[in-house]
Amino acid sequence: MATTKTPVDNGVNVQALLDAREALKKAPEAAQFQWRATCKWVYGTHSRSTIMRFFGLGQEQQHKTETSFSADHPEIFASEDKGITPVEYLLVGLASCLTAGVAAVAQNRGIQIRSIESKVEGKMDIRGILGVDSDVRNGYDDIKVTFTIDADASKEDIEALVAQSQKRSAVYDAITNPVNVTVEVA
Amino acid sequence: MATTKTPVDNGVNVQALLDAREALKKAPEAAQFQWRATCKWVYGTHSRSTIMRFFGLGQEQQHKTETSFSADHPEIFASEDKGITPVEYLLVGLASCLTAGVAAVAQNRGIQIRSIESKVEGKMDIRGILGVDSDVRNGYDDIKVTFTIDADASKEDIEALVAQSQKRSAVYDAITNPVNVTVEVA
Numbered sequence: 001m002a003t004t005k006t007p008v009d010n011g012v013n014v015q016a017l018l019d020a021r022e023a024l025k026k027a028p029e030a031a032q033f034q035w036r037a038t039c040k041w042v043y044g045t046h047s048r049s050t051i052m053r054f055f056g057l058g059q060e061q062q063h064k065t066e067t068s069f070s071a072d073h074p075e076i077f078a079s080e081d082k083g084i085t086p087v088e089y090l091l092v093g094l095a096s097c098l099t100a101g102v103a104a105v106a107q108n109r110g111i112q113i114r115s116i117e118s119k120v121e122g123k124m125d126i127r128g129i130l131g132v133d134s135d136v137r138n139g140y141d142d143i144k145v146t147f148t149i150d151a152d153a154s155k156e157d158i159e160a161l162v163a164q165s166q167k168r169s170a171v172y173d174a175i176t177n178p179v180n181v182t183v184e185v186a
Numbered sequence: 187m188a189t190t191k192t193p194v195d196n197g198v199n200v201q202a203l204l205d206a207r208e209a210l211k212k213a214p215e216a217a218q219f220q221w222r223a224t225c226k227w228v229y230g231t232h233s234r235s236t237i238m239r240f241f242g243l244g245q246e247q248q249h250k251t252e253t254s255f256s257a258d259h260p261e262i263f264a265s266e267d268k269g270i271t272p273v274e275y276l277l278v279g280l281a282s283c284l285t286a287g288v289a290a291v292a293q294n295r296g297i298q299i300r301s302i303e304s305k306v307e308g309k310m311d312i313r314g315i316l317g318v319d320s321d322v323r324n325g326y327d328d329i330k331v332t333f334t335i336d337a338d339a340s341k342e343d344i345e346a347l348v349a350q351s352q353k354r355s356a357v358y359d360a361i362t363n364p365v366n367v368t369v370e371v372a
Binding site: 010011012013016017020021024025028031032033034035036037038039040041043044045046047049051054056057061063064067069071072073074075076077078079081083084085086087088089090091092093094095096097098099100102103104113115116117118119120121122123124125126127128129130131132133136137138139140141142143144145146147148149155158159162166168169170171172173174175176177178179180181182183184185186 | 227230
């Protein structure tokens with residue numbers, strides 16, 4: 001009996017990514033990207049950041065729409081809670097980067113994904129930012145990401161998807177390894 | 187002639203933060219926070235992350251409202267651009283953290299802020315994430331933040347505000363120094 005195999009569709013155009021990889025081997029200057037945000041203080045600890053333009057493939061690029069993001073501190077810090085905290089934005093970036101990677105790697109490996117869910121938990125001792133104890137760091141002590149994935153694959157294959165996503169994740173790298181940041185006043 | 191001095195009002199309740207600092211000196215366990223996000227894959231490289239609950243001051247806490255954030259890749263990566271990229275969320279976190287810090291430090295130093303604007307630029311060589319060259323890192327090579335601040339203070343005092351904000355910034359620390367991240371499949 002002939003069986004019909006439905007092609008795997010996770011919605012990731014892997015061929016385009018493989019083509020880009022080949023093209024950038026010969027044109028490393030096109031691989032130099034610059035991502036940008038602008039931020040305006042509103043009042044208190046509330047600010048609004050806007051994302052629209054970036055640079056890549058040798059020219060100015062832009063998103064389809066401009067998006068703005070409020071950040072604030074919660075009420076327990078005597079603030080207005082008009083947005084999530086700055087440190088929570090890191091968790092959004094980390095979870096979304098790893099998730100996109102899992103879908104892309106699965107597409108490349110011919111594994112159909114049905115669902116990917118994750119929870120991210122970041123531990124922080126706020127005695128750091130409050131200046132209580134100089135031995136306590138300001139940022140996260142550690143972050144744990146736990147995935148629950150439903151896919152046409154064994155537990156081992158699913159774990160391998162996650163491991164490969166982690167290996168190629170821009171945000172995972174930026175958080176786990178030092179990034180040079182310079183801050184200036186114009 | 188008597189002059190009336192308007193009290194500095196940047197909207198930051200510095201007294202509450204100083205009180206918290208004193209209280210946490212005696213109760214370090216209350217300073218242990220856990221920030222959380224949950225993320226669901228939508229399709230392709232598009233995901234949606236949700237932020238609502240966190241833990242701190244010894245108990246479960248929550249934001250006033252639940253907020254969701256879409257992340258995706260742009261059209262030049264053959265994606266749908268249904269949200270900003272995961273790496274751009276790091277820039278939002280960095281800019282908003284430093285901005286809140288400037289307003290808070292200025293309040294503590296009696297400096298009236300009129301405006302704080304910043305632009306953030308993060309350089310990334312995408313040959314890393316595409317696996318073109320294993321010597322190229324996945325994350326940012328470097329990030330530059332440039333502030334433009336209008337305040338009742340000298341250039342030197344404004345630069346000192348920014349330096350102190352940087353010194354106490356949770357996101358600046360998390361990006362410039364290594365954070366331990368563990369990724370698991372449930």
